[in-house]
Structures are given as C-alpha cells and as structure tokens.
Amino acid sequence: MLLYTLKRLLYVTPVAIGVSIVCFLLIHITPGDPLSAILPSDAPLELQIQMRAAYGFDKPLWMQYGLWFWKVLHGDLGTSIATGRPVAAEVTRAVGNTLILATVATLIGFTLGTFFGFVAGYFRDSPLDKLASAVSVLGVSVPHYWLGMVLVIIFSAQLGWLPPTGAGPDGSSNWRPDPEHLRYIILPALTMSVIPMGVIARTVRALVADILGQEFVQALRAKGLAEYGVFRHVVTNAAPTALAVMGLQLGYLLGGSILIETVFSWPGTGFLLNAAIFQRDLPLLQGTILVLAMFFVALNLAVDVLQTALDPRIERA
Amino acid sequence: MAVLSDIRIDAPAAVPLRAGRGYWASVLQRLLRDPVAVAAGCVILTIVLAAIFAPWIAPGDPYKGAMLRRLKPIGDAMYLLGSDELGRDMLTRLIYGGRLSLFMGVMPVVFAFVIGSTLGIFAGYVGGWVNMAVMRVIDVFYAFPSVLLAIALSGALGAGITNAVVSLTIVFVPPITRVAESVTTQIRTRDYVEAARVSGAGAPTIIRVHVLGNVLGPIFVYATSLISVSMILASGLSFLGLGSKPPEPEWGLMLNTLRTAIYVQPAVAALPGVMIFITSISFNLLSDGLRSAMEVRS
Numbered sequence: 323m324l325l326y327t328l329k330r331l332l333y334v335t336p337v338a339i340g341v342s343i344v345c346f347l348l349i350h351i352t353p354g355d356p357l358s359a360i361l362p363s364d365a366p367l368e369l370q371i372q373m374r375a376a377y378g379f380d381k382p383l384w385m386q387y388g389l390w391f392w393k394v395l396h397g398d399l400g401t402s403i404a405t406g407r408p409v410a411a412e413v414t415r416a417v418g419n420t421l422i423l424a425t426v427a428t429l430i431g432f433t434l435g436t437f438f439g440f441v442a443g444y445f446r447d448s449p450l451d452k453l454a455s456a457v458s459v460l461g462v463s464v465p466h467y468w469l470g471m472v473l474v475i476i477f478s479a480q481l482g483w484l485p486p487t488g489a490g491p492d493g494s495s496n497w498r499p500d501p502e503h504l505r506y507i508i509l510p511a512l513t514m515s516v517i518p519m520g521v522i523a524r525t526v527r528a529l530v531a532d533i534l535g536q537e538f539v540q541a542l543r544a545k546g547l548a549e550y551g552v553f554r555h556v557v558t559n560a561a562p563t564a565l566a567v568m569g570l571q572l573g574y575l576l577g578g579s580i581l582i583e584t585v586f587s588w589p590g591t592g593f594l595l596n597a598a599i600f601q602r603d604l605p606l607l608q609g610t611i612l613v614l615a616m617f618f619v620a621l622n623l624a625v626d627v628l629q630t631a632l633d634p635r636i637e638r639a
Numbered sequence: 640m641a642v643l644s645d646i647r648i649d650a651p652a653a654v655p656l657r658a659g660r661g662y663w664a665s666v667l668q669r670l671l672r673d674p675v676a677v678a679a680g681c682v683i684l685t686i687v688l689a690a691i692f693a694p695w696i697a698p699g700d701p702y703k704g705a706m707l708r709r710l711k712p713i714g715d716a717m718y719l720l721g722s723d724e725l726g727r728d729m730l731t732r733l734i735y736g737g738r739l740s741l742f743m744g745v746m747p748v749v750f751a752f753v754i755g756s757t758l759g760i761f762a763g764y765v766g767g768w769v770n771m772a773v774m775r776v777i778d779v780f781y782a783f784p785s786v787l788l789a790i791a792l793s794g795a796l797g798a799g800i801t802n803a804v805v806s807l808t809i810v811f812v813p814p815i816t817r818v819a820e821s822v823t824t825q826i827r828t829r830d831y832v833e834a835a836r837v838s839g840a841g842a843p844t845i846i847r848v849h850v851l852g853n854v855l856g857p858i859f860v861y862a863t864s865l866i867s868v869s870m871i872l873a874s875g876l877s878f879l880g881l882g883s884k885p886p887e888p889e890w891g892l893m894l895n896t897l898r899t900a901i902y903v904q905p906a907v908a909a910l911p912g913v914m915i916f917i918t919s920i921s922f923n924l925l926s927d928g929l930r931s932a933m934e935v936r937s
Contacts, residue, residue, distance in 0.1 A: 340779030348795040459927075463920035465871045467878050468894060468912025475905040577784025581875050585898075596879065599794040611791045619782050 431518030439526025461520020676928025759819020
C-alpha cells in the first residue's frame with residue numbers, strides 16, 4: 323500500500339509540474355504585452371523598461387518560470403493588479419466558499435445519483451429503469467447555468483421563498499452554517515448537484531447491473547441468502563467505484579463552479595475568476611487557476627489511493 | 640475447392656474495407672430501429688436546417704429592435720415567442736442563434752477529433768518513448784477539470800468566437816487522444832497486423848487498411864458523446880461574456896442579456912436555455928443510440 327502510494331506520488335509529480343507550466347504560460351498566451359494591463363499605452367519607454375525589469379519580463383522565459391515557481395512553492399502567488407492585495411489571500415478567502423458549495427452539491431448529487439442508479443440497475447429494463455435513466459440523461463445534458471436561472475425564477479422571483487443571489491444576508495461574503503446562511507446555499511447547491519447526480523446515477527446503474535449479472539450473486543441466491551443480504555453484497559462491490567466517481571466529481575465542481583457562482587453571485591473562486599478575466603487581472607487569474615488545478619491533481623491522487631485501499635481487487639502494479 | 644470457399648472465417652477486420660462497409664450499414668440499420676435515437680436525430684436535423692435556412696424561415700430581423708415593444712410575453716400578437724430586452728423578436732433570434740451556438744459547440748469536437756485521433760493513433764502505433772512523450776503531455780492537460788481549462792484558456796486569450804473555439808478544442812483533444820491511443824495500442828498487437836507487417840506492408844498501408852478501419856469507429860462514437868458537453872460549455876463561455884459579442888444572436892449570450900428580465904418576463908428569459916437544453920440532450924441521446932448500435936460487434 324505504501325509502495326503504491328509512493329509510486330502514485332512519483333507519477334503525479336511531473337504532472338503537477340506540467341500543470342504549473344501551463345498556468346505559468348497562461349500569462350504569455352494573452353494577446354499583447356502582459357504589462358499592458360498596468361501601464362497606459364503611451365507610457366514613456368524608460369518606464370516601460372523599468373517595469374519590465376521589475377516584473378522580470380526581461381529575463382528568458384525559463385528563468386521567469388523558475389523564479390515564479392520558487393515563489394509559488396513559498397506561497398507567494400503574486401499581487402492582484404486590481405486590488406493590490408496578495409493573490410494567495412484572495413484565493414484562500416474564496417476557495418472556502420467554493421469548497422462548501424461544491425461539497426454540499428456533491429453530497430446531494432451522490433445521494434440522489436446512487437438512489438436512481440440502484441433503482442435503475444436493480445430493475446433493469448423496467449419502467450422504473452427507464453425513468454431513472456431519463457433523469458440521469460437530463461442531469462448530464464442540462465445547461466446548469468440555465469437551470470440555476472430557472473430555479474431563481476421559480477423559487478425567488480415567483481414564490482419568494484429563497485434569496486436569488488449572495489452567500490448570506492447583507493451581502494455576507496463568508497458562508498457560515500447558521501439558519502440564515504443556510505437559505506442562501508440551497509438554490510446554488512441544488513443547481514450544482516444535478517451534474518454529479520447524472521454522472522453517478524449512470525455509473526452506479528452500470529455497476530449494479532454488472533454485479534447482478536455475475537456468478538457469485540447467483541451463488542448467493544442459490545444458497546438461499548435473503549434479498550437484503552444480496553443487496554449488501556452489491557453495495558460492497560459497487561462502493562469503491564461509486565465513491566471514486568464522487569471524489570472526482572467534487573474536483574470537477576470545484577473547477578467548474580464559475581458559471582453557477584456567476585448566476586448566484588456566490589463569493590467563491592468562480593466569482594474571483596470572473597472578476598480577474600474582465601479586469602484583465604492576470605496574476606489573479608493565474609493564481610486562482612493554479613490553486614484549483616493543483617487541488618484537482620491532489621484530489622485525483624487521494625481518490626486513487628483510497629480506491630485501492632478500499633478495493634483490493636485493483637492491481638497495484 | 641468449393642468446400643474450402645464455403646468455410647467462413649469470422650474475422651471481419653481481416654478484410655476491413657468490404658466488411659467495414661457492411662458493418663456501418665448494419666449500424667445505421669440498427670440505429671434507425673431505435674425510436675429514441677431517431678427522434679433525437681430528427682430534432683437535431685430540424686434545428687440545423689432552421690439555422691442554415693434562417694433568413695428564409697425567421698419571421699423577422701434578428702438585429703432590429705423596437706424600444707416601445709420590449710419584453711413582450713410569449714404568444715404576443717406581433718411576437719410569437721415574445722420579444723427581448725431590446726424589443727427584438729425572440730423566435731427570429733432563437734432560429735438565428737442556432738447558427739453560432741451549433742458552430743461553437745460542434746466545431747471544437749470536430750477539430751479535436753481530427754487532432755486527437757492523429758496524435759493518439761500516431762502515439763499508439765509508434766509506441767515506445769514517442770508514446771510516452773505524447774501521452775505525458777496529454778496527461779498534463781487531462782489534469783485540469785474541463786470547465787476550468789476552457790475558462791483559463793479563453794480568459795487568457797480574451798473574448799471572441801475564434802478564441803472560444805480554440806480553447807474548447809484544446810479541452811477536448813486530451814480525452815480523444817487517450818481513447819485513440821488506447822484503442823490503437825490494442826489493435827497494433829493483433830495477429831492480423833503482425834501478419835500484414837510480416838508480409839511486407841509498410842506502416843502507412845497498415846495504418847490505412849488495418850488500424851484506421853478498426854480505430855475510427857470507437858473514437859467517433861466517443862467524440863459524438865462530447866458534443867453535448869461542448870454545446871453547454873460553448874454557450875456557457877458566451878454566457879460569461881467570453882464567446883460571441885452583442886448584438887450577435889447566440890443562445891448563451893441571449894440567456895445572459897435576458898437575466899435582468901427574469902422578474903418581468905421569466906418565460907421569455909428562459910427560452911434560450913431551453914434551446915441549449917434540447918440540443919444538448921438530443922446529441923446525448925443520439926450518441927447513446929449510436930453507441931449501442933455499434934456495441935453488437937463485441
């Protein structure tokens with residue numbers, strides 16, 4: 323187990339470095355000079371050269387990367403151009419809100435998804451299966467930003483039950499688990515949960531159908547095990563894969579929350595990215611994306627290792 | 640001799656060109672027997688045709704607004720599906736919107752299919768360190784959640800239709816390359832490929848005759864399953880303001896500009912999203928149908 327974890331770590335390291343290179347290069351694929359966001363276009367040449375040296379843009383690309391990477395390793399993601407505050411602080415503040423939203427959404431999606439998946443897989447080709455499968459297709463096909471709008475229309479604009487935007491009363495920018503804040507998370511979390519629900523329902527349906535078709539289930543039934551006992555075996559066999567899919571979905575939601583956060587003005591990383599893009603705040607854009615991508619890489623690794631720990635059948639090659 | 644010729648050898652890929660044609664014909668036949676797939680195909684065909692022939696079908700001008708007739712409800716005497724925040728006919732704009740939305744949604748998958756299959760087949764066929772090098776680079780892009788990568792690239796490149804298509808293409812190349820590489824690696828070690836090599840066929844011939852015929856099918860099905868995601872992402876980029884620009888009719892962008900109208904005309908404001916939803920679900924169902932129509936082989 324330890325050996326396997328070490329091997330995975332060894333494999334992930336170059337990927338993580340690659341991810342950091344892509345994030346570093348983001349600033350350099352932007353059209354025009356990276357300084358154009360800070361300096362007016364008619365700035366004197368002297369000042370331009372001075373700024374170029376100050377930001378290190380006069381050095382060769384690989385050296386710039388090295389310096390940037392060194393700073394990143396020490397927790398320095400640069401300074402936001404728009405606010406003048408350290409990017410690391412901005413991202414840390416936002417990432418908590420996104421993490422809460424994505425976790426709640428994943429849990430809702432996992433609960434509903436496994437339910438629909440089990441029903442569909444157990445009663446294969448029955449009307450129940452058709453219904454559950456339809457729900458999962460709807461879940462993966464719906465443009466979630468639109469679904470968010472529709473939920474706001476129904477529950478905020480028409481019924482007035484829930485607040486349409488924000489993370490808490492009086493423009494609170496930090497979500498806390500109290501009743502007042504709870505009302506604010508319902509709509510965005512429900513909207514976000516639809517994607518993992520669809521994906522997990524599909525996976526679980528295929529898993530359950532596959533497990534039920536295996537010989538050992540026939541053997542269990544033949545020896546007279548009650549249906550509840552068979553069900554327990556199915557759950558044990560399906561759990562590692564289903565949990566792994568759930569973990570990955572959490573990662574996708576963290577990285578893909580920008581659209582939903584924009585619809586609901588949720589003060590998380592997506593909202594931060596949106597601001598960074600439209601204010602041409604490249605350090606903020608770069609830092610946020612780096613943090614989210616690294617989180618995804620780490621989550622992938624954790625899921626991989628945990629899945630192997632849960633499921634001894636996976637070859638530890 | 641007559642006896643020998645009667646022996647049927649079950650090796651469809653040994654004579655891929657002739658067997659391949661029969662195979663695709665039977666796939667189409669099975670697909671046409673699947674009512675869900677046929678319905679989904681008809682919906683897509685209708686939307687595509689409406690988009691192509693928009694100038695002849697649409698009742699009005701997609702750019703011409705009327706300040707006094709803003710946000711009319713669905714079923715209005717002048718506007719069948721209401722009017723938007725600038726008094727433009729919604730039905731017209733929804734029909735025209737299909738042009739950009741379909742283009743921005745489908746083209747990235749087409750480009751990624753070409754680039755990803757080429758890369759994947761190349762890496763899979765050559766193998767060795769070339770395979771290692773290509774696949775490790777692909778792994779890096781695969782390590783990003785797709786939405787994040789799309790936003791990162793188009794955010795850095797700046798708003799615009801071309802940039803959005805480029806970003807989405809880069810998002811879809813890694814998954815397609817992975818599928819192409821794994822299928823090719825499997826095919827490469829088959830006996831008939833070995834036999835062709837021993838009998839003197841060069842790499843181009845083997846790839847053209849033996850590899851492509853067997854590999855393109857699975858990659859194609861996989862690529863079709865990505866169109867739905869691509870449609871949602873492309874319209875999502877426009878929704879954020881990273882894709883098409885006003886006053887172009889595009890479903891994602893229309894959804895964004897109508898967000899302010901959800902208290903006045905909620906049904907009209909939701910319409911562009913309905914179009915994205917219908918298109919995306921139709922592509923998903925058609926792709927599912929195609930997959931099960933092709934699975935009979937294995």
